[in-house]
Amino acid sequence: MSAPAGFEFTAENRAKVDAIIAKYPAGRQASAVLPLLTLAQAQAGGWLPQPALDHIADLLGMPSIRVYEVASFYDMFNTKPVGRIQVRICTTTPCWLCGSDEVVRACKETLGIGIGESTPDGRFFLREFECLGACANAPILWVDDDFYEDLDYAKTKAVLNALLKGERPKPGSQTGRQGSMPAGGRTTLKTIEQPDAGGPTDAG
Amino acid sequence: MSDSIKVTIDGAAIEVPRGLTVLQACELAGREIPLFCFHPRLNIAGNCRMCLVEIEKSPKPVASCAMPAADGMVIKTDTPMVHKARKGVLEMLLINHPLDCPICDQGGECDLQDLTLFYGPDHSRFKENKRTVLDKNLGPLISTHMTRCIHCTRCIRFANEIAGVEELGATGRGEHMEIGTWVERAVTSELSGNMIDICPVGALNSKPYEYRARSWELRKTESIDVLDAVGCNIRVDARGPEVMRIVPRLNEDINEEWISDKTRFSYDGLRKRRLDVPMVRRDGKLQPCDWRDAFAAIAQRVQGLPGAQIGAIVGDLADCEAMTALKDLMAALGSPSIDCRQDGARLAASPRCSYLFNTTIAGIEQADSCLLIGANPRFEAALVNARLRKRYRQGRFHVARIGAPDDLTFPVEELGLGADVLASLADGSHRLAERLGQAAHPMLIVGPGALTRSDGGAILAAAREIAERYGMVKDGWNGFNVLHTAASRVGGLDLGLVPDQGGKDVARMVKAALGGELAVLFLLGADEIEVDQLGSAFVIYQGHHGDRAARRADVILPGAAYTEKDATYVNLEGRPQRAKLAVFPPGDAKEDWKILRALSDALGHRLAYDTLGQLRARMAELAPVLAHPDVIEPAAWRSFGRKGKLDASTLVSPIQDFYRTDPISRASPVMAECSALHQTRTTTLPATGTYG
Ligand code: SF4
Ligand code: FES
Ligand code: FES
Numbered sequence: 001m002s003a004p005a006g007f008e009f010t011a012e013n014r015a016k017v018d019a020i021i022a023k024y025p026a027g028r029q030a031s032a033v034l035p036l037l038t039l040a041q042a043q044a045g046g047w048l049p050q051p052a053l054d055h056i057a058d059l060l061g062m063p064s065i066r067v068y069e070v071a072s073f074y075d076m077f078n079t080k081p082v083g084r085i086q087v088r089i090c091t092t093t094p095c096w097l098c099g100s101d102e103v104v105r106a107c108k109e110t111l112g113i114g115i116g117e118s119t120p121d122g123r124f125f126l127r128e129f130e131c132l133g134a135c136a137n138a139p140i141l142w143v144d145d146d147f148y149e150d151l152d153y154a155k156t157k158a159v160l161n162a163l164l165k166g167e168r169p170k171p172g173s174q175t176g177r178q179g180s181m182p183a184g185g186r187t188t189l190k191t192i193e194q195p196d197a198g199g200p201t202d203a204g
Numbered sequence: 205m206s207d208s209i210k211v212t213i214d215g216a217a218i219e220v221p222r223g224l225t226v227l228q229a230c231e232l233a234g235r236e237i238p239l240f241c242f243h244p245r246l247n248i249a250g251n252c253r254m255c256l257v258e259i260e261k262s263p264k265p266v267a268s269c270a271m272p273a274a275d276g277m278v279i280k281t282d283t284p285m286v287h288k289a290r291k292g293v294l295e296m297l298l299i300n301h302p303l304d305c306p307i308c309d310q311g312g313e314c315d316l317q318d319l320t321l322f323y324g325p326d327h328s329r330f331k332e333n334k335r336t337v338l339d340k341n342l343g344p345l346i347s348t349h350m351t352r353c354i355h356c357t358r359c360i361r362f363a364n365e366i367a368g369v370e371e372l373g374a375t376g377r378g379e380h381m382e383i384g385t386w387v388e389r390a391v392t393s394e395l396s397g398n399m400i401d402i403c404p405v406g407a408l409n410s411k412p413y414e415y416r417a418r419s420w421e422l423r424k425t426e427s428i429d430v431l432d433a434v435g436c437n438i439r440v441d442a443r444g445p446e447v448m449r450i451v452p453r454l455n456e457d458i459n460e461e462w463i464s465d466k467t468r469f470s471y472d473g474l475r476k477r478r479l480d481v482p483m484v485r486r487d488g489k490l491q492p493c494d495w496r497d498a499f500a501a502i503a504q505r506v507q508g509l510p511g512a513q514i515g516a517i518v519g520d521l522a523d524c525e526a527m528t529a530l531k532d533l534m535a536a537l538g539s540p541s542i543d544c545r546q547d548g549a550r551l552a553a554s555p556r557c558s559y560l561f562n563t564t565i566a567g568i569e570q571a572d573s574c575l576l577i578g579a580n581p582r583f584e585a586a587l588v589n590a591r592l593r594k595r596y597r598q599g600r601f602h603v604a605r606i607g608a609p610d611d612l613t614f615p616v617e618e619l620g621l622g623a624d625v626l627a628s629l630a631d632g633s634h635r636l637a638e639r640l641g642q643a644a645h646p647m648l649i650v651g652p653g654a655l656t657r658s659d660g661g662a663i664l665a666a667a668r669e670i671a672e673r674y675g676m677v678k679d680g681w682n683g684f685n686v687l688h689t690a691a692s693r694v695g696g697l698d699l700g701l702v703p704d705q706g707g708k709d710v711a712r713m714v715k716a717a718l719g720g721e722l723a724v725l726f727l728l729g730a731d732e733i734e735v736d737q738l739g740s741a742f743v744i745y746q747g748h749h750g751d752r753a754a755r756r757a758d759v760i761l762p763g764a765a766y767t768e769k770d771a772t773y774v775n776l777e778g779r780p781q782r783a784k785l786a787v788f789p790p791g792d793a794k795e796d797w798k799i800l801r802a803l804s805d806a807l808g809h810r811l812a813y814d815t816l817g818q819l820r821a822r823m824a825e826l827a828p829v830l831a832h833p834d835v836i837e838p839a840a841w842r843s844f845g846r847k848g849k850l851d852a853s854t855l856v857s858p859i860q861d862f863y864r865t866d867p868i869s870r871a872s873p874v875m876a877e878c879s880a881l882h883q884t885r886t887t888t889l890p891a892t893g894t895y896g
Contacts, residue, residue, distance in 0.1 A: 050387060063370035068386040072375035 004044075007051040013039050017059065029060045033070050036060070037077055046086060046125065047078035075129065083118035083125030085163065087111070088142040091128045094135035099152055103139050104128075106156035110164070124163075136180040137173055146171035150183070209275040214282055226268035226279055227255055235281045238290060238319045240297075240404045241356035242269035245460065246365055252297070252356050254319065256289040257281045265289040287323070294324035300335050300379075301405075302351050310406030312419040316354065337382055343390025344877040345397055345469055347414050353383050353407035359399040366462065367393035368593050368613025383407070390881055394586045394862055397468040401451065401461070412469055412874050413449045417441075422448055425786035428773055429467040430521050430691035430766040431866055434565070434587045435775025436463045440471075440767050440786035447471045447767050447787060457566045458775065464586035465878065466862065466869055473872030474765055477750045480791025483760040490760065495792065499806035501759050505742045506724055506807055511538025515713040515722050518544040518701055519729030519747065520690035520866055523771030523783070524830060526763075526796035527692065527699050528823045529811055530728055533800055536809035540707030541722070544696025546732050547652060547858060548710055550660030551686065553702045556829075557839035558664065559694065561588070561776040562682035563647050564836060568595050571683065573643035575636075576605040577626070577667055578855030579651025579687045582612045583862040585776065588687065589613070602643075604636055607653055607855030622852035623659055626666040630673065640674040647676060647683030653857040655686070665845030677841050684841075688776040689859060691766075695774035698827040717741035727753050728796070729763065731867050746799060748789070749867035761803070762793035765868060769795040770816060772823070772830060779836045780829065 009017050017036055024031045033056065040052040048071050057064040071077045078086075089107060091100045108114060111124050118125045134140050137149035141156060148159050148171060155174040162169040177183060208219045213233040220229045225248070230237050240252040250270030257268045260278035265285060273279075280286065298320065305311045337350040355374065360383065363372040371393075375386050385391070391399075400408050422441035429436040429450075437453035450471050452463040482498035483490045493501075506514065516534050518527055527544065534542045545551060551559045563571065568591045581589035589612060595601045596614035604617040606625045619625050619636060628634040640646055648671060654663045668684065670676070676683030688694060703709050708716055710733060716722035718739040725738060729747035735756040745757035748765040766773075768789040774780045789795065794802075797819055804811040813819040824831035863879040864870045 065371055065373040065386060069373040069375050072386070073377045 004049050004051060007040070007044065007049060007055045009039070009055075010043060013043055021059070030062045030066070033060060033062070033067060034074075037067075037071055037074075041077060045081075046084050047081050049081075053079075078125075081118075083123050085123055086125045086127070086142075086144055087160070087163075088127050088129040088132075089115075090130070090132045090134075090138070090140040090142070092131040092135075094131070095139040098138040100139040102153040103141060103151050103156045106153045107141075107160065110157050110160040149173045150175040150177065209273065211273055211275070211277045211279060213279045220273060224273050226257060226259070226266065226271045226273050226277070229273040230257065230268060230279060230281055237268055237281060238323055239269060240315060240319075240354060241358060243358055243361070243402060246358060246361040246402075249357050249361065252354065253293045254290065254297075256286060256293065258283050258285050290323040291325050294320050295328070295330075297354050298324070298328065299330045300351075301354065302334065302349075304352070305406075307415075308349070308352065308406040309409045309414055310352075310403075314406060315404035335379055340384040341388050341390070342385065342408075343396070343881060344874060345411055345465055346391070346400060347409045347411040348384075349407055349409065350382060350384070352405050354405055355381060355383065356404060357383070358402045358404065359383065359408060362399050362402055363391065363393065363396075365597065366398070366590060366593070367391075367395045369393045392882075394464050394466070394582065395462055395590060397465045398452070398462045410449060410469075412472060417443055417448045423786070425767075425784050426453055427767065427786060428781045428783040429463065430523075430773055430783065431466050431470055431869060432464070432585050433688035433691055433693060433776040434458060434585050435691065435773060435777075435779060435781050436467050436587055437781075438463060438467065440784075442767075442787045445787050445790070447474055457564070458777075458779075459587045460590075462587060462590060466586070466865070466875065469874045469878075470869040470872045471767070472874050473749075473868040473870070474767060476871040476873070477867075478790050478793070479748055479750055479754060479760055479762040480789075480793050482762060482792060483757075485758045490757070495802065496806075498759050498761060499803055502744055502803065503806050503808075505758075506537065509537075509723055511540065512706070513721070513723040514539040514726070515541035515708060515716070515724070516543075516726040516728065517546060517710055517713060517730040517733060518542070518692060518696055519546055519727065519731055520692055521766060521868070522692040522696070522728050523766070523769065523773055523796065524695040524699060524780070524823055524827075525769075525771055525816070525819055526728060526800060527696055527701055528819060528826060529797045529800035529804075529813075530726070531699060531701055531826070532811050532822070533804050533807075533809065534726075536804065536811070537807070540704035541709075541713055542701050542707065543703055543710045543713065544692060544699075544701035546690070546710060546730050547656050548660075549652060549655040549693070550657075550664060551655060551697065552844065553697045553700045555839065555842040555844055556698070556778065557682070557684065557841050558668070558844040559686050559688075559697050560778040560839050561649075561685040561687065562839060563685050564777045565591050568592055568647070569598070570681075571595060571645045571647040572600060573602045573640060573646040574604070575629075575640070575646070575648040575670070576603065576607065576616070577648060577650045577663065578607040578623075578654025578657075578857070579605075579649045580607075580610045580612070580653065580857040580859065581649065581651070581687060582610065583859045584651055584687055584689050584857060586862075588776075602639065607651075608857065610857070621854040623654065623657075623663050623666070623850040623855060624852040626663060626670065626850055630666050630669040632673065637674075640670075643674070645681055645683065646674050647685060649685045649687050651687040651855075651857065652689050652859075653855045656858055657851065657855070659848060659851045661846055662848030662850055665847050666850060668843070668845050682838070682841065686776070689865070691773045691775070694776055694778055695772065695780070695827075695830070698774055698778070698829055699823070700826065714738065727757070729867070746796065747867065748793065749871055751867035751870060761799050762789070762791065763796040763799060764789040764793055768793075771796075772820070772833070774830065777836055778829065778839065780833050782833050 020032045020035045036056045053067045057067045132140050141148040150173045159169050237255050239255040241249045250267050255268045256265035258280040259266045339348045360372045425440045427440050429438045436459040437455040439453050441449045454461045481492040484493045484501045593614050606619050650667045671684040724742045727745045731752040735753045743757045744759045745754050746761040748763050767786045771783045829837040863875040869875045
């Protein structure tokens with residue numbers, strides 16, 4: 001995880017980079033900075049070493065400091081080495097009201113690290129996040145590209161234990177509800193009028 | 205649409221020009237609006253909210269610096285709402301401010317301190333922990349106390365816009381936002397010190413001045429900088445016998461409100477390596493003596509010597525008064541050999557238009573195209589470069605260059621390296637010819653990289669031809685410019701300090717000294733010549749620093765530096781300006797003209813002036829343009845220069861180290877540090893090259 005001396009996009013990523021840059025009119029290449037940072041972070045193992053930032057600055061013809069500003073502004077970008085699997089807990093008010101403290105406790109216990117830390121083997125990185133926009137399924141754990149929803153202490157442990165074993169537990173609600181349906185089943189629109197059937201039927 | 209609009213400010217109806225902001229309209233109406241982030245020379249950021257005012261029909265207070273004034277607006281700057289808003293803004297700003305004014309260098313000249321006093325809350329309701337921010341290392345000139353920063357972003361905008369180096373930024377977000385370079389590095393601008401001035405709080409301070417004085421203890425003297433030929437207006441702040449700091453003074457025609465780092469930070473060189481007693485070489489060693497002995501030693505050598513065996517060379521920091529006295533003294537001694545072109549510039553003392561920056565610095569803003577010939581204004585005249593960059597940022601400005609490529613902080617079209625390119629421009633066959641022909645106000649700048657070469661005279665002639673061919677000289681416009689690097693040069697040429705009939709110029713004097721034909725050589729602060737090549741000549745050095753030439757001298761006459769005398773300097777535009785005595789010369793050192801006047805007496809050729817007034821009258825007799833300080837006498841256009849062969853070798857600036865160009869900056873430890881940093885930097889860091 002030490003800082004590499006240089007950074008180049010892989011051939012495959014380079015093709016993506018070119019496609020992204022081509023989307024913007026001439027002279028406006030700097031607009032491509034966010035997608036390029038995302039690509040670079042994935043390629044560099046979950047964080048953005050300075051050579052990667054400088055490389056992007058070169059590609060987009062912008063001063064390095066402007067890329068540093070963007071990379072340090074957004075929480076999704078890590079500018080220091082972190083664990084490969086990124087575990088992010090939402091602790092904003094709705095999640096907190098629904099028990100995110102318990103999720104935090106489960107994470108700390110299972111992974112053996114605190115917030116903002118990475119496991120010594122470099123596998124996991126644990127951090128807090130502000131509202132992930134999924135409050136209806138609070139509390140939320142965001143692992144790499146997946147949301148684990150409707151968590152409590154035990155369910156969080158189960159998810160993490162599976163991750164520790166190298167599995168990918170099924171993302172989404174861990175209580176089995178579909179999407180953001182009311183937790184106790186449907187409360188309205190229990191019956192749906194079928195215009196052609198003429199009468200109410202049970203939507204069950 | 206009329207050009208003005210009517211607004212009502214605090215009940216009074218006033219008419220203001222269209223296109224102003226509410227803030228500017230209020231200022232026109234004589235209202236003072238408190239502000240932090242707004243700066244008239246920088247883009248509007250609108251992020252501090254200090255400038256809130258009430259505008260009728262707007263439910264919330266409005267940031268006046270970012271709001272365009274519109275016809276019929278009713279603006280109020282003195283209502284309970286405005287007062288409450290200002291108080292609230294200051295309370296917010298102070299939440300994370302350390303309130304360490306008693307140990308802060310900005311104390312006494314701090315916007316935050318002043319505005320809090322007038323508009324702020326009288327106590328704090330904030331009981332929680334304040335945030336702290338680690339200080340940044342921005343190099344040897346700027347000290348940082350980032351906990352004090354209020355995030356106005358003036359420094360960032362200065363770096364981006366005025367200095368043209370995009371290195372500063374705001375990283376992180378919200379409470380974690382920090383101003384800095386992110387990766388630790390010194391700011392690479394020759395104008396970086398100005399950030400200290402524009403920072404409204406004590407976050408960016410002068411490192412060399414840090415914790416050394418309080419602003420109200422300082423004696424402030426308005427003066428002129430002499431470390432290049434721009435003649436920046438400065439204020440010299442001294443305590444007792446010591447210059448504590450140098451800051452810029454506003455002069456829209458020259459330096460606006462900026463100065464270069466060399467101008468600002470070289471003053472520690474004024475305390476180092478000073479010549480403060482007269483010295484005479486006895487038994488091969490320079491030994492202190494009194495003035496009488498020093499003069500006697502000179503008299504012994506000079507008396508009875510034919511004038512042809514005496515020569516005088518004038519250095520880069522000499523003032524007009526001393527040059528006048530020296531010229532008269534040399535004439536009295538019968539010597540035709542006197543030269544103020546220490547660098548060997550192929551310039552003549554007339555016509556005046558042939559050696560001035562005729563466009564003037566402010567005039568650059570009217571130009572639409574600029575041709576650089578062997579000039580690197582960034583290091584030869586930093587504030588001229590700042591003006592060129594300002595013009596570039598206004599748009600529709602094309603700069604082309606003949607000579608070695610250097611980053612000037614704006615894009616430049618390269619035409620070639622050697623002077624041979626000039627020929628095709630002069631005969632109109634060059635590809636740039638059409639573009640130049642179409643320009644309404646084209647200008648060219650001939651720099652020392654061209655003029656100090658052996659084909660300098662031919663280059664000057666070719667430049668004149670180009671100027672005439674492309675309409676650079678016409679009614680109301682003179683686009684022909686010479687870029688000088690020495691504060692003494694234009695004054696010296698105005699006073700005619702060039703060899704008379706049969707006299708020798710600098711190169712010939714040095715050669716004659718080596719060959720034994722020149723017995724006595726008088727150096728008035730001349731350190732940039734080949735001091736080791738003077739043979740057995742008797743060398744008299746009058747100056748203030750034990751720099752290069754003092755080592756070789758047989759007699760040393762200790763003079764005054766520019767902060768220690770009332771003296772006239774003519775800047776590259778031909779504008780005479782007066783430097784003022786801020787501190788007395790150290791030890792036995794004296795004002796330079798007085799030394800020459802006393803020496804003339806000892807040599808039996810007493811000069812005909814006893815007071816500064818009489819001397820200045822004589823000066824005005826020699827060069828009438830010097831009679832009116834601060835006024836540029838436009839030079840009439842006349843033909844000059846002799847056509848010659850143009851050499852194809854690369855035009856290179858003689859200034860390879862911006863930070864060490866003269867006896868004062870070479871004596872300055874701070875400049876030495878900058879220079880060392882700059883040398884390593886140019887080899888390791890790539891230029892960003894985006895020119896914002
Ligand atoms: S360091 Fe000074 S100028 Fe820069 S943002 Fe902070 S307060 Fe403003
Ligand atoms: S508060 Fe957790 S997702 Fe919105
Ligand atoms: S001065 Fe207007 S917002 Fe800062």
